[in-house]
Amino acid sequence: MHELSLSSAIVATVEKHATGRRVTLEFYFEFVARGSVCEGATLEQELIAPALRCTPCGREWTLEEPIFRCPSCGGSEVTVAAGNEFEVESIEVEEEACIAPR
């Protein structure tokens, strides 16, 4: 169900930007894509490694386990520097070829 909801969110974002043009993507989410502009599309995913940053001491590290205390100073003021992204970065759409008038 989780993946279904998130796939639906992706499809909704793509639909907004495709404005009626057919989309080319790559993915298993064909199921939610059926009947939408994403039908037949495949999804290319870029996974971003989660990175954290400690505000007080400036230490940056890559998250391997879900431990959000700073390994250097033990501080709790930690921000997610990367890895929270859940973005539709770009879409590929099919358009009628533009034929220059003679």
Add this chain to the structure above:
Amino acid sequence: MHRTKVTVVEEALDANNTIAAANRMDFDRAGVKVVNFMSAPGAGKTTLLEAVAASLPDVRVGVLEGDVQGSLDADRLAALHIPVVQLNTDSGFGGECHLDANMVRSAIPALPLDEIDLLIVENVGNLVCPAEFRIGEDARIMVSSVTEGEDKPLKYPLMFRTCELVLVNKIDLLAHLDFDLDRLLYNVDQVHPDVERMLVSARTGEGIDAWRDWLARIAVGEAVTV
């Protein structure tokens, strides 16, 4: 036909967050604070609400009850003579496993916002999806009961990270379980350092006064906001 790449760069959950912001404006306009109340199924959300919903000093509480199906929980809370609105999610794919901003929006017309100060939204029992979807709340509370195991923060980190208060429920059962409470609290702290935690038992009433006070502070806008 030719293919064109169009740059989008948009958060896939923006649509939900936009509706959540609209919900929040409606709640703010009505002077109603909103709590998103989440846990796994069976952690004791409804019993915890029964313990406090009708006894908050000078705070009128209403409940929006989210369930896949039926109104069993809503019926229990309606017995407290507080406004309760049922929201069922069973219309698609065998039942959505969480409430999203749009579902909550659809319930707003049925909510007596003029008659309440605090709306508690009891989410669908689930430690995964509800954490992803904002609904326009001021604060999030999650319940972890001691029968669920000490490892849950490490297995469902987002849920434990996105809440402002963790209620550890069913502590009256500790004597009967091989449950390491210190280990659970340590794991909570690893995942969400310094998050507020309370040990409670909806059954015996232990810790309930402190939780009621926390809700009362939310209701007057004193406590944390999201």
